[in-house]
Amino acid sequence: MDYKEKLNELLLTTVRQNASDLHIGVGRRPSIRVDSVLVPLAKEAILTKEDAEGLVFSLLSPDQKDRFLKLKQLDFSYNFEDKARFRVNTYIQRGFMAAALRVIPSQIKTLEELNMPPILHDFAKLTQGFVLVVGPAGHGKSTSLAAILDEINHSRTDHIITVEDPIEYLFAQDRCIISQREVGQDTTSFHDALRAILRQDPDVLMVGEMRDPETIATAMTASETGHLVFSTLHTNSASQTIDRIIDSFPPEQQGQVVSQLASTLVAIVSQRLIPRLGGGRIPATEIMLTNSAVKNLIREKKIYQIDLVIETSVQEGMMSLNRSLVNLVKRKEISLEEAEAHSLNPAELRLLLERN
Numbered sequence: 482m483d484y485k486e487k488l489n490e491l492l493l494t495t496v497r498q499n500a501s502d503l504h505i506g507v508g509r510r511p512s513i514r515v516d517s518v519l520v521p522l523a524k525e526a527i528l529t530k531e532d533a534e535g536l537v538f539s540l541l542s543p544d545q546k547d548r549f550l551k552l553k554q555l556d557f558s559y560n561f562e563d564k565a566r567f568r569v570n571t572y573i574q575r576g577f578m579a580a581a582l583r584v585i586p587s588q589i590k591t592l593e594e595l596n597m598p599p600i601l602h603d604f605a606k607l608t609q610g611f612v613l614v615v616g617p618a619g620h621g622k623s624t625s626l627a628a629i630l631d632e633i634n635h636s637r638t639d640h641i642i643t644v645e646d647p648i649e650y651l652f653a654q655d656r657c658i659i660s661q662r663e664v665g666q667d668t669t670s671f672h673d674a675l676r677a678i679l680r681q682d683p684d685v686l687m688v689g690e691m692r693d694p695e696t697i698a699t700a701m702t703a704s705e706t707g708h709l710v711f712s713t714l715h716t717n718s719a720s721q722t723i724d725r726i727i728d729s730f731p732p733e734q735q736g737q738v739v740s741q742l743a744s745t746l747v748a749i750v751s752q753r754l755i756p757r758l759g760g761g762r763i764p765a766t767e768i769m770l771t772n773s774a775v776k777n778l779i780r781e782k783k784i785y786q787i788d789l790v791i792e793t794s795v796q797e798g799m800m801s802l803n804r805s806l807v808n809l810v811k812r813k814e815i816s817l818e819e820a821e822a823h824s825l826n827p828a829e830l831r832l833l834l835e836r837n
Contacts, residue, residue, distance in 0.1 A: 482532065482535065484532075484535030484536050484538070484539045485539045487535075487536065487539075488536050488539040488540065489561070489562075491503060491505075491511050491522075491525075491536075492561045492564075492565070492567070492582075493561075493564070494513065494522065495513050495565075495582070495584060496561070496564055496565045496584065498513055498515055499515065500513035500514055500515045500520075500584065501514050501515070501583065501584055501619070502514040502581060502582060502583050502584065502619070503567075503581075503582040503584075504519070504579075504580070504581055504582075505528065505533055505536050505537065505579060505580045505581075505582075506528065506533060506574065506577070506579040506580075507528055507529065507530050507532075507533045507575075507577040507578075507579070508527065508528070508577075509521065509527060509528065510522050510523070510525045510526070510527055510528070511528065516756050516757075516760060516761060516762060517754070517756050517762065530577055530578075533577055533578045533579060533580075534578050536580070537549075537571050537578040537579070540559055540569055540571065540580065540582075541555075541571070545557060548665075549571050553572065553573045554570065554571065554572040554573070555569075555570070555571050555572075556568070556569070556570050556646050556647050556665075557569055557647045557665070558585070558647040558648055558663075559582070565584055565585070565586075565587060566584075566585040566587065566649075566651070567582040567583060567584060567585060568582070568583040568585055568647060568649055569581070569582050569583075569647075583619070585649050585650060586624075586650075589627045589628060589631045589650050589652070590624065590628055591628055591631075591632070592625075592628045592629070592632070594628075595621070595624060595625060595628055595764065596763050596764055597625055597628070597752075597764060597766065598766055598768060598798075598800065600770075600798040601625070601628075601629060601750065602632065603798075604629050604711075604747070604748060605629050605632040605633050605636065607747060608684075608707075608709060609704065609707050609708060609709055610704055610709060610710070610745060610746070611700065611701060611704040611710050611712075611742075611745040611746045611747060612629075612709075612710070612711050612712075612747050612748050612749075612750075613691075613711075613712055613713065613714060613722060613746075613748070613749045613750070614626050614711070614712075614713050614749075614750045614751075614752065615713060615714045615715070615716045615717075615718075615719075615722050615749060615750070615751045615752075616715075616716075616717070616751050616752045616753055617715065617717070617753065618715060619754075620752055620753050620754045620764075621752055621754050621764060622713040622752065623649050623650070623689070623713065624650075625750065625752065625764075626687060626711050626713065627649070627650040627652075629711065630643070630659075630685070630687055630711070631652060633657060633685055634652060634654065634655045634656065634657045634659060635655050635656060636656065637656060637657060637684075638656050638657065639657045639658075639684035639685050640657065640658045640660070640681075640682055640683050640685070641657050641658070641659045641660070641683070641685040641686075641687070642659075642660045642661075642662065642678055642681060642683045642685070642686055643659070643661045643686075643687040643688075643689070644662050644664065644668065644671055644674040644675065644678070644686075644687070644688050644689060645661065645662070645663055645664065645687075645689035646663065646664035646665065646671070646689055646690070647663050647664070647665075647666075648661050648662075648663045649689075657685075660681065660683075662674055664689075671688060671689070671690070671692055671693075671696045672693065672695040672696050672699065675688065675696060675699040675700065675703070676699060678703070679703060679706070679708075683708060684708065684709065685708070685709045685710075685711070686700070686703055686708055686709070686710045686711070687710075687711045687712070688700055688710065688711070688712040689712070689713065690712065690713050690714070690715075691712050691713070691714050691726070693729075694729045694730050694734075697726055697729060697730075697738075698730075698738070700712055701738070701741045701742065701745050702741075704745040705741060705744065705745050714726075716751070717751065717825060718751050718767060718788070718802065718825060719749040719751055719767060719769035719787060719788075719791065720784050720785065720787045720788055722749050722751070723742065723746075723749075723779060723784050723787070724784050726738065726742060727739060727742070727782075727784075739779060739780060739782060740780070742779050743771075743776045743777075743779040743780045744776075746771045746779070747770070747771055748768065748769060748771065749767075749768075749769045750766055750767070750768055750769075751766065751767040751768075751769075751802060752764045752765065752766045753765045753766075753802070753823045755806075755809065755814075755815045755819050755820070755823055756815065756819055757814055757815060758813060758814060758815060758816060763809065763814050763815065765802060765805040765806045765809055765815075765820075765823060766800060766802070766805050767791065767800060767801055767802040767805065768791075768798065768799050768800040769787065769790075769791050769799060770794070770797060770798055770799055772790075772794065772797060774790050774794075775787055775790055778790065788801070792804070802823075802824065802825060803824055803825075803826060803829050803830045803833055804833065806820040806823065806824055806830060807820070807830065807833045807834055807837060810834065811834075811837060817834070
């Protein structure tokens, strides 16, 4: 088998089927994810050990191959001719090679095209602060951040620096200078890149993921010193995100972290992509803005009370996840079953639906 040719066939099928992901692994057919559902490609043969190895190695340069064999896993981006880009993770499972490939659209969509709340436009007007987009893996965090950054790119004259693992969306520079750095290729780690970043005259920073306390601390310091910082975390809600950040530090540092968070954090957007009744997916969002009440709750470590502030601050632009889900159900965008499945508090969701 010509594995390079077979890989190209699979990538083309993924793009043509409007799938979000392609999975390659031993003992099963290649599978694609369409509207959140994994679908085996019925016309493809079940992959052997040799097939999976051939397909995985077809994705890798000689240097990447060496790193993969040493580390047993590797993140990188892959350009498929001029048709699409993929974020790839190759890994070993039960001694066999496997890969998960996420489609990265070539065009950066606007916030309107993504059906995100209009208040996110306000984040593109900020000059300083810390903004987090959170949620489960594969639910559009990077896509939302790309839309905000591209809005800045078209409306301001700033220097935007991104640190990513790997680089996902490629920005076409417009009014801004955009420097995109890939961990592993352009820098050794998020932390090392951030330590040097303030000497590169940035205005706006985007850190692909807050992976360790050092990265979080450097990002908060950057936002304290007059920069606008965006990043992501794999958390389920605004309150959980704040708890996660504080708890990632040892007890003797937590007081300083709480103080920094209260002064630098501007907003947390938590999002889920929900299967749409008409096909495709649509976001449900929780939006927390750090007004004086939220700042005080952070300082007093009463994080559990933030959910109530969000629920009672709709007029300020805040939105609870349940209220967002209720709105989508009422507009007949999603089913009640999907809303309940994605809610963190289904009982409250049902109450809200009854009241509305």
